[in-house]
Amino acid sequence: MKPPPFEYARPASLEEAIALLAQHNGDAKAIAGGQSLMPMLAFRLAAPSMLVDITRIQGLNSIDIDENGISLGALVRWRDIERHAELAAAHPLLAAAIRHVAHYQIRNRGTVGGSVAHADPAAEMPGIAATCDAEIIIAGAQGRRSVRAEEFFTGSLTTALAAEELIAAVRLPTWKHGRRWAFEEFARRRGDFALAGVALYYDLDTDAHVVDPHVGAIGVADRPIRLKSLEQLLAGRVVDEALVREAAATAAASVSPDDDIHAPGDYRRSLLGVLVERALARAAGLQLAEQA
Amino acid sequence: MTTVTTSFTLNGKAVQADVEPRTTLADCLRHKLQATGTHVGCEHGVCGACTVIIDGAAVRSCLTLAVQADGTQITTVEGLAPNPTELSPLQASFRKHHALQCGFCTPGILTTAHALLSEEPDADEERIRDVLSGNLCRCTGYVTIVEAVLDARAAYAKNTKHAKVAR
Numbered sequence: 001m002k003p004p005p006f007e008y009a010r011p012a013s014l015e016e017a018i019a020l021l022a023q024h025n026g027d028a029k030a031i032a033g034g035q036s037l038m039p040m041l042a043f044r045l046a047a048p049s050m051l052v053d054i055t056r057i058q059g060l061n062s063i064d065i066d067e068n069g070i071s072l073g074a075l076v077r078w079r080d081i082e083r084h085a086e087l088a089a090a091h092p093l094l095a096a097a098i099r100h101v102a103h104y105q106i107r108n109r110g111t112v113g114g115s116v117a118h119a120d121p122a123a124e125m126p127g128i129a130a131t132c133d134a135e136i137i138i139a140g141a142q143g144r145r146s147v148r149a150e151e152f153f154t155g156s157l158t159t160a161l162a163a164e165e166l167i168a169a170v171r172l173p174t175w176k177h178g179r180r181w182a183f184e185e186f187a188r189r190r191g192d193f194a195l196a197g198v199a200l201y202y203d204l205d206t207d208a209h210v211v212d213p214h215v216g217a218i219g220v221a222d223r224p225i226r227l228k229s230l231e232q233l234l235a236g237r238v239v240d241e242a243l244v245r246e247a248a249a250t251a252a253a254s255v256s257p258d259d260d261i262h263a264p265g266d267y268r269r270s271l272l273g274v275l276v277e278r279a280l281a282r283a284a285g286l287q288l289a290e291q292a
Numbered sequence: 293m294t295t296v297t298t299s300f301t302l303n304g305k306a307v308q309a310d311v312e313p314r315t316t317l318a319d320c321l322r323h324k325l326q327a328t329g330t331h332v333g334c335e336h337g338v339c340g341a342c343t344v345i346i347d348g349a350a351v352r353s354c355l356t357l358a359v360q361a362d363g364t365q366i367t368t369v370e371g372l373a374p375n376p377t378e379l380s381p382l383q384a385s386f387r388k389h390h391a392l393q394c395g396f397c398t399p400g401i402l403t404t405a406h407a408l409l410s411e412e413p414d415a416d417e418e419r420i421r422d423v424l425s426g427n428l429c430r431c432t433g434y435v436t437i438v439e440a441v442l443d444a445r446a447a448y449a450k451n452t453k454h455a456k457v458a459r
Contacts, residue, residue: 001335008296008313008359031357038355039336041314051313053360079349103426105340105404108349109356190425 003041010053014060014139017166020052022141026163030054032075035102035110036118060113060168065090070172071137074113082107091175093132093201096183097124103191113167116152119159122193122219124185125170126153130224131199131216134172140165153223179203180239182279185218186271188262194219196268198251198275200283202234210234220255220272229254230276239284248277298362302327303371311358318342320358321368329369329399333428340427343400344368350407369399372406381447382406382440391440393431401427405441413448415441 011017021028028050031037040046054060054075061075063084070091072081081087081098088095101107101115101124115125116136129136129149136152138145138161149170152160161167185197202213213234215227230250237243252273257265281288299308302325309324316335321327321344333339335354342353345367372380379387382405392398401424408415408423415423420441424434 002319003314003316005312005314007294008357010359010362031360034355034357034360035337035352038316038357042336042354051357053357055360103340104408104423105343105350105352105426106337106355109351190422 001042001044003038004044004047006048007050008053009050010056012056012058014054014057014166014168017052017054017057018139018141018164020050021166022164024048024050028052028163030117030166032111032114033077033109034114035106036114036120040118054166063087067174068171069174070094072112072170072172074111074116074167074169076112078102078107078110081112091172093175093181093183093199094128094172096181097128097185097197097199100124100183100185100187100194100197106191112170116170117159117161117167119153119157119223120193121156121221121223122195122197123224124194124197124218127197127199127216127218127224129153129170129172130226131201131214132172133214134170136161136167137169137171138165139168144168146171149224150226156222158223176203180283182282184275184279184282186275195263196220196257196271196275198272198279200276200279202283208238209236210239211236215251215276217251217255217272220257220268225255227251227254227276234280239280239286241281241286241288244277244280244284244286244288247280248273251276296359298358300361300363301365303367309358313357313359315358316354317344317356317358317361317366318353320361321353324358327368327370331396331399333396338428339397339400340404341397341400343403343427345403345407348407348410350404367403367406369402372402380406382409382444385440385444385447386437389436389440389443391432391437397427397429397431401429401437405444409441409445409448413445413450415445417442 029048031051060073062073064071078101115123134149135146181201183199185194187194196219200215203211205211213231215230218224233250252269257268259265295310311320318332321330331341333341337352337355343350344353346364
């Protein structure tokens with residue numbers, strides 16, 4: 001379908017954009033690459049009175065890596081992450097997850113800020129943000145505020161972002177050298193949203209015990225979630241085959257996804273267990289025996 | 293109904309159109325600029341038929357507003373052939389390999405492959421298949437499309453920019 005009618009503005013500054021959003025009393029929406037919002041408009045799931053195009057605002061499209069971590073500007077595209085020379089080493093989990101985002105043409109236009117603001121429960125970037133204790137940097141009339149990813153995503157397509165605020169950046173903590181990690185997702189076709197996905201990482205102490213495990217899942221709830229019971233199970237343990245199997249069962253038991261047209265909830269729950277098993281085995285460098 | 297003017301370069305020519313803000317680039321190309329080579333399938337970013345090249349990057353023109361294209365350089369399927377009687381090397385390769393049947397998806401596949409090979413002239417089969425996963429074709433089964441793109445790579449190699457694909 002064609003999008004419903006709206007007004008259009010293309011401000012040159014963040015301040016101007018925020019003022020425009022505020023003037024429309026919650027009825028204006030920001031657009032950047034449009035790869036989530038345009039389908040919402042085409043399906044008429046969204047009908048804002050104004051679109052505020054933020055793509056020409058300077059200073060929102062940089063990838064900065066320093067001793068405090070990694071900052072991804074809201075206008076950073078998947079293509080920019082994919083082609084960045086240092087990011088694959090600076091944050092291998094992010095780089096691996098972003099390889100799964102949509103298709104070539106969408107990756108050329110879709111942005112970090114757009115994906116995080118859209119908050120699809122199966123999307124990779126929100127999943128990585130939740131898994132990695134990211135901070136969402138939000139710009140508003142009163143200046144900037146920072147919200148932890150886990151508090152930012154409040155439900156399906158729902159976030160803590162106010163109607164007159166904009167996402168400025170997503171900040172990921174520094175990735176520690178030598179960290180164990182894996183990203184696994186399953187989609188029925190390449191580029192589709194995942195039916196389920198897992199991102200995980202942990203550090204090792206000198207006796208190969210798991211330290212500070214982080215496990216996040218997408219596609220199995222109304223938002224990206226952390227699997228806290230699994231993190232508790234892993235902490236302080238040595239990852240071996242028995243623990244991998246136990247982790248898979250723990251992960252599957254910890255979620256209760258709804259049935260939808262793409263898959264029954266039980267299927268997603270079972271799939272999550274399989275993906276946790278694969279991810280943990282890969283992170284630990286284990287070859288698992290085939291199970292009957 | 294308010295309209296806005298959008299101006300961009302289309303296949304090397306400066307063009308402008310007065311459009312409603314909600315007009316997609318795909319509809320602007322087809323209905324305002326009569327550039328009907330760009331096809332519109334799903335209108336929500338799934339099928340890839342409407343792929344055009346904006347500032348060197350293949351994008352879905354149904355997921356881009358015409359007003360957002362203001363100031364950009366756009367190449368559509370009409371911009372690939374050097375003149376009306378000669379195919380581009382990529383198009384010639386599609387013909388040679390029978391890489392189309394009904395032809396509806398072909399403009400989007402040609403623009404996608406052209407953008408890919410312009411940026412990555414040595415893309416391997418896996419990369420080509422990965423990229424073409426964003427374009428739905430219900431006729432061919434993709435085998436001949438992949439063969440055609442692979443065969444066209446020589447024409448995009450850095451030092452032989454104008455090489456022709458054998459007919």
